Amino acid sequence: MPNNISHNILHDISWVIPLRNDGLTLIYEAFTWLGYPTFITFFLPLLYWVWNRDAATRMMMIVMLSSLLNAFLKDYWMNPRPDIIFRLDAEVAQSFGMPSGHAQVSAVLWFWLAYEVRRLWMWILVSFIMIMICLSRIYLGVHDLEDIIVGLALAALSLLVLKFMLYPPLDRLKPSLQKFRQLHVRWHLPMILMLMLFLSFIWPSSTNSYETLLVCALMMGWLYGRQIYDDYLRYELRPNILGYAISAPILAGLVGIISMAILSIITRYIFAGLDEYSGAFLSLLILSFYMTCGAPLLFKTLRIMRES
Numbered sequence: 001m002p003n004n005i006s007h008n009i010l011h012d013i014s015w016v017i018p019l020r021n022d023g024l025t026l027i028y029e030a031f032t033w034l035g036y037p038t039f040i041t042f043f044l045p046l047l048y049w050v051w052n053r054d055a056a057t058r059m060m061m062i063v064m065l066s067s068l069l070n071a072f073l074k075d076y077w078m079n080p081r082p083d084i085i086f087r088l089d090a091e092v093a094q095s096f097g098m099p100s101g102h103a104q105v106s107a108v109l110w111f112w113l114a115y116e117v118r119r120l121w122m123w124i125l126v127s128f129i130m131i132m133i134c135l136s137r138i139y140l141g142v143h144d145l146e147d148i149i150v151g152l153a154l155a156a157l158s159l160l161v162l163k164f165m166l167y168p169p170l171d172r173l174k175p176s177l178q179k180f181r182q183l184h185v186r187w188h189l190p191m192i193l194m195l196m197l198f199l200s201f202i203w204p205s206s207t208n209s210y211e212t213l214l215v216c217a218l219m220m221g222w223l224y225g226r227q228i229y230d231d232y233l234r235y236e237l238r239p240n241i242l243g244y245a246i247s248a249p250i251l252a253g254l255v256g257i258i259s260m261a262i263l264s265i266i267t268r269y270i271f272a273g274l275d276e277y278s279g280a281f282l283s284l285l286i287l288s289f290y291m292t293c294g295a296p297l298l299f300k301t302l303r304i305m306r307e308s
Contacts, residue, residue: 010144010145010146010149013082013086013138013141013144013145014086016086016138016139016141017086019139020139024139025139025140027132028132028135028136028139028140029089029136029140031129031132031133031135031136032089032102032133032136032137032140034106034129034133035101035102035103035105035106035133035137036102037067040063040105040109041218041287042257042260043109044056044059044060044063044291045256045260045291045292045295046253046256046257047059047113048060048291048292049249049252049253049256049295049296049299050237050248050249050252050253052116053226053229053292055113055116057222057223057226057292058112058116058162058166059109059112059113059116060218060219060222061219062108062112062158062159062162063105063108063109064215064218064219065158065215066104066105066108066154066155066158067101067105067211067215068199068211068212068215069104069154069158070099070101070104070105070151070154071101071211072199072203072204072211073098073099073154074095074096074097074098074099074101075096075203075204076204077096077098078096078204079096079097079098079147080096080097081095081096081097081142081143081147082097082141082142082143082144085141086141087140087141087142089137089140089141089142097142097143097144097147098146098147098150098151099147099150099151099153099154100134100137100143100147100148100150100151101151102133102134102136102137102143102151103130103133103134103137103143103147103148103149103150103151103152103155104151104152104154104155104158105155106129106130106133106155107130107151107152107155107156107159108155108158108159110126110129110130111126111130111155111159112159112162113126114126115159115163134148134152189220189223189224192216192219192220192223193216193220195212195216196212196213196216199212200212200213213277213280213281214280214281214284217280217281217282217284217285217288218284218285218287218288219288220285220288221284221285221286221287221288221289221290221291221292222288222289222291222292223292224289224293225288225289225290225291225292225293225294226292226293228293229292229293229296233293233296233297233300234307234308235296235299235300235305235306235307235308236305236306236307236308237249237252237299237304237305237306238303238304238305238306248304248305251304252299252304252305255295255298255299255302255304256295256298256299259290259295259298260287260290260291260295263286263287263290263294264283264287267282267283267286267287268283271283
């Protein structure tokens with residue numbers, strides 16, 4: 001009897017059906033979008049452009065690595081999602097359920113953002129966002145409670161590992177970790193390539209190991225663009241922009257997002273003749289390089305940024 005009760009709590013989502021209505025569905029669809037790659041792909045460079053480049057880079061790396069872990073465990077455990085009759089979110093296609101990518105990756109993103117900001121109001125806001133994201137996955141019928149719990153546990157583990165890497169508790173580890181973080185990108189890129197090859201080799205499902213290609217493309221392009229930015233550009237937003245009616249951060253965000261969307265369309269068109277994996281890899285490599293290097297150069301050209 002206790003086993004049946006725990007099984008129902010963890011896996012039964014039939015209780016959401018009587019709660020559904022059009023208005024509530026729109027609300028939960030909006031919150032679930034905050035955990036999808038499309039949002040994250042635009043949100044992280046936005047933080048990089050208008051807020052804090054170092055913090056955005058840290059968030060980019062942990063989000064990408066956590067995404068890899070999530071995709072690997074999904075294919076390793078092959079735990080099915082709830083029955084398709086409950087499903088309101090068609091974006092999940094035929095992917096597996098546990099651990100929930102939204103719970104894991106979103107928690108990593110939002111809670112590390114709160115940690116970087118270090119304000120009580122941000123912790124409250126992020127906690128509310130995460131509660132709604134997790135509820136949205138159950139409401140939309142694509143995850144059960146077990147998927148959510150495992151995703152959140154893996155997110156907590158990822159955050160603890162990152163905190164250990166950045167702020168090691170043992171003094172004797174600090175010099176080594178500091179040297180690792182300060183390695184030139186020419187050392188980071190080979191390590192990312194080796195990680196990509198290793199994961200492709202051990203991936204549980206050969207048909208889905210291309211996830212490593214996409215994540216590694218984003219990491220490589222971001223880091224290489226960031227290195228060039230640090231070596232040669234080093235721009236900052238202007239406090240006041242003559243001739244513009246809106247502030248520099250808002251203008252940089254608008255120009256950056258629009259130009260990224262245009263570049264995404266162009267790269268898909270250019271690489272349309274390649275196979276799916278190669279085209280996606282090259283497109284994301286260029287796009288992520290643009291995020292950290294190309295966009296600031298455009299901002300400087302448009303006089304949104306200036307030399308620091």
